[in-house]
Amino acid sequence: MTIELLLLLLALGAFVGVMAGLLGIGGGLIVVPALLFLLPISGIENEISMHIALATSLASIIVTSGSSAWNHLRLDNVDMFVIKWLMPGVVVGGFVGANLAEWIPTHYLPKVFGIIVLFLALQMLISIKRESQKTMPSNGVTMMYGAGIGVISSLAGIGGGSLSVPFLNRHGVEMRKAVGSSSVCGCVIAISGMIGFIIHGYNVENLPDYSVGYVYLPALAAIASTSMLTTRIGARLASSLPTAVLKKIFALFLIFVAGTMLL
Template identity: 40%
Template sequence: MLDPLLMLELGALGLCTGFLAGLLGIGGGMLLVPFLTFILGARDVAPDLAVKMAIATSMATIVFTSVSSVRAHHAKGAVRWDIVQRLAPGIVLGGLLASLGVFALLKGAYLALFFGLFVSFSATQMFLDKKPSPARQMPGTAGQWVAGGGIGFLSGLVGAGGGFVSVPFMTWCNVSIHNAVATSAALGFPIALANVAGYVGSGLGMHGRPEGSLGYVWLPGLALIAVCSVLTAPLGARVAHRLPVRKLKRVFASLLFALAAYMFWKGVIALGN
């Protein structure tokens, strides 16, 4: 049984991440991973395992938040379903490769450092608001399969819905920011399903997991965060369509910079233990 303070913490985290999932198309994982790492670590889960369980549990919540937020985006006609169909096959394959294989082999400290490094790069590109070449378009079907594989693989390593990769990628290919955010929210569902299956399988034999864990997924945390996040994801999606493009990009980038710094710190601490 979870103590009341922990339930309050997880509920508040779910409300915030649901809103951000709808607002920025990031599935909430960029916020969940650092906070869940802190929450699990404060409850005597080993630092290396805490990072891995935070990543896996974060990804599992995206199954729920993506459905809630994409409905709101779809109602506004913002989801590019043609892009979803072409990216999804590669996303599933890349996600399974990461979550079933590479994730289990890497130390949590290295995953935390990789999280910080890649998110910092994505945030810089978004914050500088670099303009794509006017002639650049989304690649063909084969190219989108390859891009989907990269998005799914990277998402599997850091426990995010792929928005930190797919949103900059789509805007680089001249997809509008509002369409990119909405399409990223839709891509969160296949990303989450593929990676969660891998996290469950690769973590079943791990020792030191907290009570109520299924593989690397912490089920009590998942349940509370998911219930609260689906309440606020549609609100975030509605707000996203009212913000100007430049402001939305700056919000996205500022959030990523802060969370990257935290995970860099956690990775350095874990390496020292």
């Protein structure tokens, strides 16, 4: 790894940390596209770069979302009742998504990623002008939603904030609580998904040195070392900004990422 690449990854981690604390995302929406651009520069083959990007993103999310969740817990931005019923589903879904990724052709994964994110961006923009009056669904239905969030998140290498924040906010959870609760779920999704990618990448040939399965440890260390330091900045911003502003930032960010992946 060159000094230039290391500095880029450290800067990436710092930015990811702020966005994780602010929006309740694990950072995969930023890390996956960035690694897809940076990994080939470091000599990693295109055939395996997507799986390495997904796995390394999930591994970094464990640190980023864990740090973000801790800061949100301190600020009382987490709804523990919601966490209780989403958690079982996201654990199972995260592992299933990592297994599905192994069967989907590599060149389709960025497109699947982009379409999912674009849909969520449009949904968030629509919700800005109206406050949801829905209540949370039954416990069983909430667990099934959690499973779906886990599958898609692991498949896309994200922590699930782009899925769980709109879901929770649509069902009456205040935006700050949705962001904080999403951080907790994102950490659990990432652990489950990362384990799946490690198992499936264990005997793959041509992986770069210092890899554990598909997880590329040098990139993980660089991103995680700065992201865990900057999540507190984003968490404090999330606690001070109005809900409508948070939604606009979230939606515009999603549109940018979707456009990057689709084009």
